[in-house]
Amino acid sequence: xxxxxxxxxxxxxTCPIFNGILKGTEYTAVYKKxxxxxxxxxxxxxxxxxxxxxxxxxxxxxxxxxxKTAEEIIAEMKKAGxx
Numbered sequence: 001x002x003x004x005x006x007x008x009x010x011x012x013x014t015c016p017i018f019n020g021i022l023k024g025t026e027y028t029a030v031y032k033k034x035x036x037x038x039x040x041x042x043x044x045x046x047x048x049x050x051x052x053x054x055x056x057x058x059x060x061x062x063x064x065x066x067x068k069t070a071e072e073i074i075a076e077m078k079k080a081g082x083x
Contacts, residue, residue, distance in 0.1 A: 007039040009049060016060035017048065035064040047073070055083045 012018070012032070022028050035046040043049045050070040051058040059082065062073060077083035 007037060009036045009043050009046070011049065011052065012036040015048065017063065020060060031064050051077075057083075 009015075015036070017031065018028055022031065035042045035049070038045075046064040047066040047068075047070060048058045048062050048064055051062065051073055054070060055074055055077065059073070059077065066073065068076075074083055
């Protein structure tokens with residue numbers, strides 16, 4: 001299935017989730033389908049994309065479906081001096 005470029009998250013190629021902690025796992029395809037290749041709606045659901053949009057970066061271990069809110073994660077980042 002081909003995707004229009006606007007449907008694919010611009011951060012997919014460099015996302016540490018797919019190049020690091022989930023590389024080569026069965027979860028990679030599922031996360032990509034639900035978040036990375038699901039257009040604006042998918043990106044808006046992705047916790048990583050939300051955080052990067054708000055503060056310009058996201059910790060490498062945050063999953064797209066993290067249970068903490070973006071605000072909670074950003075508060076933790078600030079407390080640790082990362083944001």
